[in-house]
Amino acid sequence: MTSEPAALRGIGLSKRYRGRFALRDCDFSVPEGRVAALVGPNGAGKSTLLAVAAGLVRPTTGTVSVLDSEVRGKLHPDMAFLAQHRPLYGKLTVSEMLRAGRELNERWSSARAEEVLALLAGVDHDARIDTLSEGARTQVALAIALARGPRVLLLDEPLSSLDPLARDEILRILMTEVAERGTTVVMSSHLLNDLRDVCDHILLLDRGRIQLAGDLEDILDEHRFLVGPAAGEAEVGGDVVWRSSTDRQATLLVRGEHVVPSGWAADPVDIEALVLAYLRASRDLARSTG
Numbered sequence: 001m002t003s004e005p006a007a008l009r010g011i012g013l014s015k016r017y018r019g020r021f022a023l024r025d026c027d028f029s030v031p032e033g034r035v036a037a038l039v040g041p042n043g044a045g046k047s048t049l050l051a052v053a054a055g056l057v058r059p060t061t062g063t064v065s066v067l068d069s070e071v072r073g074k075l076h077p078d079m080a081f082l083a084q085h086r087p088l089y090g091k092l093t094v095s096e097m098l099r100a101g102r103e104l105n106e107r108w109s110s111a112r113a114e115e116v117l118a119l120l121a122g123v124d125h126d127a128r129i130d131t132l133s134e135g136a137r138t139q140v141a142l143a144i145a146l147a148r149g150p151r152v153l154l155l156d157e158p159l160s161s162l163d164p165l166a167r168d169e170i171l172r173i174l175m176t177e178v179a180e181r182g183t184t185v186v187m188s189s190h191l192l193n194d195l196r197d198v199c200d201h202i203l204l205l206d207r208g209r210i211q212l213a214g215d216l217e218d219i220l221d222e223h224r225f226l227v228g229p230a231a232g233e234a235e236v237g238g239d240v241v242w243r244s245s246t247d248r249q250a251t252l253l254v255r256g257e258h259v260v261p262s263g264w265a266a267d268p269v270d271i272e273a274l275v276l277a278y279l280r281a282s283r284d285l286a287r288s289t290g
C-alpha cells in the first residue's frame with residue numbers, strides 16, 4: 001500500500017453478515033482530491049463499504065481510515081455521507097429542512113450554507129419535501145451534506161432514479177465543489193457513462209472483493225483489448241483478465257506487458273468496457289467453479 005496521505009483507506013477490511021461476507025479483505029487508498037467511482041453489480045458491497053467508512057457499520061476485521069484517522073463507530077468530523085435513502089423528513093418544507101440540518105449538524109458552516117442555498121435556486125423553498133421530485137430531493141440532501149463543509153464526501157448512488165437533466169445538475173454541483181474546494185468525493189453508481197467524465201479514480205467491487213483500485217488513467221493505460229484470429233491466442237503472453245472467443249476470432253482483455261501476435265489489433269479501453277470485462281470474467285469464473 002502507498003504511504004501517500006489518503007482521504008479514505010481500507011486495510012484488510014471485511015464485513016460479515018450472518019456468516020456471509022459483504023466485504024472481504026479489501027485494501028484500497030483514495031488520495032485526497034480525487035473523485036472516485038465505487039462500482040460493481042448489485043450486492044457487491046458498495047453500500048456496506050460506504051456505511052463502514054461513515055462509521056455506521058463496524059467492520060468484522062480490518063480498518064478503515066478517513067484522513068489518516070481510524071473510523072471507530074462515528075462519522076469523521078471532516079466527512080459527510082449521503083445515504084442511498086436520502087436522510088430527509090418528508091413533512092418538512094425545504095426551508096424547515098435546512099433549519100433542521102443546521103440544528104442537527106454540529107459541523108455547520110453558515111457561510112457555506114449561504115453558498116449552498118444558491119445550489120437550490122431552482123427548488124421551491126416553501127414546498128414540502130415529500131412533494132419534490134427525486135432530483136430536487138437529492139439536491140436538498142446534497143446541499144445539507146455540503147453545508148457541513150466536508151473534506152471527504154461519500155455518496156451512495158446519488159444519480160439513481162434521476163432523469164438526465166437532474167443527473168447533470170447533481171454532477172455540476174459536485175464538480176463545482178471539487179474544483180473550488182478540492183473535496184474528495186467517493187460515489188457509488190451503476191451509471192458508468194455518467195462517471196466517465198467526472199471520476200479520476202476507481203474502486204471496482206465484486207462479491208465483496210476489490211477487483212480494481214487506483215487512478216483511472218493509470219488503470220486504463222495498463223489495459224488493452226486484443227482482437228485477432230483465434231488461432232493466435234496462445235502467443236499472447238502476460239495477464240489475460242478476460243477472454244471471449246468464437247471459432248474464428250478471439251477478444252482478450254490484457255493487463256500489463258503482452259505480445260500482440262501478427263494480424264491482431266490492440267485497442268485502448270474505456271471505463272465502461274473495462275468494468276464490464278472484469279465483471280464478466282468474475283461471472284465466468286463463478287460459473288466454472290460452480
Ligand SMILES: Nc1ncnc2c1ncn2[C@@H]1O[C@H](COP(=O)(O)OP(=O)(O)OP(=O)(O)O)[C@@H](O)[C@H]1O
Binds near residue numbers: 041042043045047048
Ligand atoms: N444489514 C444487513 N444484513 C444482512 N445482510 C446485509 C445487510 N446489508 C447488506 N447485506 C448483504 O451484503 C451484501 C452486500 O450488500 P450491499 O448493499 O453492500 O451491496 P451493493 O453493492 O450496495 O448493492 P446495490 O447495488 O444493490 O445497492 C449483499 O449480499 C446484501 O444482501
